[in-house]
Amino acid sequence: MDASALQKSRRRANPSKKPKGNPNKRPKTDEPREQNRNQGNAAAVPLAPVAPLSIPVPSDSMRFTDLKNLLDPLLLKTITDDLKFDHMMPVQEATLHELLEKRIDCLAQAKTGTGKTVAFLLPAIQTLINKNKPRGSGISLLVISPTRELAMQIAKEASNLLQRLPQFKVSIAIGGTNKDKEERDILRGDGCDILIATPGRLYDHLGNQQITQSFRNLDTLVLDEADRLLDMGFMEDLKKIIRCLPDKEKSKRQGMLFSATIAPHVQQFAHLVLASGYKFISTIPAGEAQIHQRVPQLLVTVESWAQVVPAMVASIQSECKLIGPAEFKAIVFAPTAALADFYHDVLSNISGLPQASVLHARVSQSRRTKVTNEFREASSAILVATDVVARGLDFPGVSNVFQIGLPADKESYIHRLGRTARAGKEGRSVFIVTEPESFFPRHVLKAITFETANPDFASVAPQVETIVNKYEAKGKTYQAWLGFYKAHARAMRWSDDQLVAEANKFAIEALGCGEIPGLERKTVGKMGLKGARGLNIVANLPQKSGGGRGAGGGRAKGPAAR
Numbered sequence: 360m361d362a363s364a365l366q367k368s369r370r371r372a373n374p375s376k377k378p379k380g381n382p383n384k385r386p387k388t389d390e391p392r393e394q395n396r397n398q399g400n401a402a403a404v405p406l407a408p409v410a411p412l413s414i415p416v417p418s419d420s421m422r423f424t425d426l427k428n429l430l431d432p433l434l435l436k437t438i439t440d441d442l443k444f445d446h447m448m449p450v451q452e453a454t455l456h457e458l459l460e461k462r463i464d465c466l467a468q469a470k471t472g473t474g475k476t477v478a479f480l481l482p483a484i485q486t487l488i489n490k491n492k493p494r495g496s497g498i499s500l501l502v503i504s505p506t507r508e509l510a511m512q513i514a515k516e517a518s519n520l521l522q523r524l525p526q527f528k529v530s531i532a533i534g535g536t537n538k539d540k541e542e543r544d545i546l547r548g549d550g551c552d553i554l555i556a557t558p559g560r561l562y563d564h565l566g567n568q569q570i571t572q573s574f575r576n577l578d579t580l581v582l583d584e585a586d587r588l589l590d591m592g593f594m595e596d597l598k599k600i601i602r603c604l605p606d607k608e609k610s611k612r613q614g615m616l617f618s619a620t621i622a623p624h625v626q627q628f629a630h631l632v633l634a635s636g637y638k639f640i641s642t643i644p645a646g647e648a649q650i651h652q653r654v655p656q657l658l659v660t661v662e663s664w665a666q667v668v669p670a671m672v673a674s675i676q677s678e679c680k681l682i683g684p685a686e687f688k689a690i691v692f693a694p695t696a697a698l699a700d701f702y703h704d705v706l707s708n709i710s711g712l713p714q715a716s717v718l719h720a721r722v723s724q725s726r727r728t729k730v731t732n733e734f735r736e737a738s739s740a741i742l743v744a745t746d747v748v749a750r751g752l753d754f755p756g757v758s759n760v761f762q763i764g765l766p767a768d769k770e771s772y773i774h775r776l777g778r779t780a781r782a783g784k785e786g787r788s789v790f791i792v793t794e795p796e797s798f799f800p801r802h803v804l805k806a807i808t809f810e811t812a813n814p815d816f817a818s819v820a821p822q823v824e825t826i827v828n829k830y831e832a833k834g835k836t837y838q839a840w841l842g843f844y845k846a847h848a849r850a851m852r853w854s855d856d857q858l859v860a861e862a863n864k865f866a867i868e869a870l871g872c873g874e875i876p877g878l879e880r881k882t883v884g885k886m887g888l889k890g891a892r893g894l895n896i897v898a899n900l901p902q903k904s905g906g907g908r909g910a911g912g913g914r915a916k917g918p919a920a921r
């Protein structure tokens with residue numbers, strides 16, 4: 360990061376005022392989260408929300424060398440000489456001293472791409488060094504991450520920080536990989552000091568007493584992307600995991616929650632990980648959006664579903680021309696795996712664009728790792744993805760983010776956007792919605808100033824039509840569309856009949872289907888669309904239905920399925 364970028368980033372982070380009101384208020388579509396929050400852990404009394412500290416970030420950012428009395432010389436040398444970090448990012452400046460010296464528990468909020476990972480790894484690694492425990496004393500630091508890719512990235516960053524201290528070992532525990540190998544790694548003779556894990560796989564491992572035992576001396580517990588982990592999808596696993604760990608008050612372990620977005624439920628559940636006197640440290644000034652104001656955010660509103668894909672292609676072509684093909688590195692976010700496959704197919708068949716790849720939860724783990732690594736290394740490429748890459752992933756040099764259709768919620772929009780303009784770099788964003796979806800930029804994202812854009816999509820429409828006509832998985836795409844928008848139907852003010860009518864328009868106009876794709880009866884039931892008019896209901900198929908007759912699949916669409 361250059362000096363002027365650092366100056367800019369410092370100017371942005373001036374948390375001198377306490378936030379007023381609730382800038383993170385969730386859209387109305389989040390009732391399930393609300394219910395889940397209220398169910399909470401009955402035994403635990405939620406703490407009253409803690410007001411954010413007013414920590415003014417000085418105009419001259421501290422240097423890492425200013426911490427030489429608190430940091431191990433080898434660790435400091437790695438930061439300055441190997442990683443070439445000189446000044447601290449605002450979140451590091453705001454947290455490191457307190458985390459290192461006072462070992463406070465904290466809930467920390469800072470914009471995407473501003474160095475939160477180092478802010479939690481550094482104090483935790485220093486604790487590991489300070490404790491100087493004999494080998495085989497068990498895991499000192501546990502970091503929990505919502506996605507596998509983010510867990511791998513954090514593990515890499517931890518290994519980078521430990522390159523001059525090779526006696527300390529980092530392991531990962533993530534789904535989709537060989538569990539036995541992970542187990543051997545965690546329990547190996549020379550020990551595992553740092554474990555980075557996703558919740559489901561970690562809980563699986565905790566069925567093994569030996570692994571549970573390896574947490575007996577846990578010094579630090581971190582939840583990265585804390586608001587996601589304390590959300591409905593992960594809460595139950597998380598509570599079970601925490602029950603398997605030593606009691607937090609007795610063990611005196613340090614707890615840290617980090618995220619760019621801190622939704623209200625985070626403060627309600629922070630006590631699961633943090634001690635009662637924890638500090639809330641925010642480097643986002645009151646009233647300021649949690650996103651980088653310098654990222655130009657273009658909004659394209661199209662009239663019909665048929666215009667979405669041509670508008671996507673035209674926007675990508677125009678941005679690619681603006682940035683230059685050699686530097687154009689874009690992530691295209693789609694609402695579901697099937698829509699990501701569809702958009703990927705289209706973009707792969709448009710000449711003149713950088714190579715496109717696709718990533719979502721239904722891609723095999725080995726492929727996910729390969730695609731992630733290739734995209735990280737690429738100087739020019741397109742990655743079509745679902746929210747599996749929305750949070751935390753640090754792909755260098757992403758010039759553009761495209762969001763096609765509604766994100767799951769406001770936080771998802773912010774985290775997706777945060778894949779560009781990281782660590783002081785420039786970035787651009789395009790958000791494409793249809794008229795019925797335009798409530799989202801207008802109301803849910805009302806704090807954001809969008810620039811209206813009108814890409815010339817009429818000229819690409821015939822080419823897109825030819826590609827779409829050849830696309831085979833139309834039924835699957837239709838079903839995924841229906842499942843996703845069913846979840847947003849209330850916000851769109853659609854009845855079930857209207858939802859189906861819009862889905863059918865999408866099938867005919869956007870997918871070029873000759874007739875409404877069939878949906879198995881059981882799928883209609885699972886989607887809660889029994890009785891809705893306009894569906895083409897077909898009998899349940901014996902087993903796997905494939906893409907042929909019915910829309911196939913039938914698996915509920917949740918975060919895990921994306």
Ligand SMILES: Nc1ncnc2c1ncn2[C@@H]1O[C@H](COP(=O)(O)OP(=O)(O)OP(=O)(O)O)[C@@H](O)[C@H]1O
Nearest residue numbers: 444446447448471472473474475476619751753782
């Ligand atoms: N002090 C620093 N100076 C320069 N670069 C830094 C510094 N600290 C971290 N970085 C780099 O900044 C980039 C972004 O950091 P990181 O991924 O930790 O951001 P983040 O705040 O966790 O983002 P997100 O909210 O998206 O998870 C990384 O490439 C990291 O190596």
